[in-house]
Amino acid sequence: MSGKDSDLIRMAKQMGHPIPDKIKNKPVLNDDLIFYYQSFLDLDTTRTHNMSPTAISWLSIIEYARFYQLDDEETHDLIQIIRAMDQVNLKHVEKAFKDKK
Template sequence: MGEEDENLIRMAKQMGRDVPDKIKNKPQLSDDLIFYYQAFIDLDTTRTHNMSPTPISWLSIIEYARFHNLNDEDTNELIQIIRAMDRVNLKHVEQAFKDKT
């Protein structure tokens, strides 16, 4: 649980209110999935931001895998997972752009 969540819980208790559902029922990632989540967050910073959102580059994912000394099987899994996460993320970003216009 992050510092922001802890602050919200403390404030809710101080005010005599229930802890918000989004914190109380927050999904917990298993340890093996935290790596992929962090990888996506790190790799998201490598994308180019031109006129429209662009996917995370394959080369960036490969470099990330090399930095973390992943074997071929784990590298292929990283590529598949990051690309799947990125497709979903891009859909949300594209929809947000459409909603703004």
């Protein structure tokens, strides 16, 4: 649990409020998936959203896989997982762009 979550729990208890559902029912990331989550966060920094949202480039994913010395199967999995995560992320970013206008 992050320090921020701990602070919110403490404040809710002090004020006699229930622990917020977003914290109480927060999903726990399986240890096997932490690498992919961190990879997505790292790869997200390789792009810009200037005029419109842009996908994480295939080349960036490949370079990332090479840096971590992933084999062919691991690289394939990384590409598939990052692209799937990116599609969901881009939907949220596109909505935020539209809402801003």
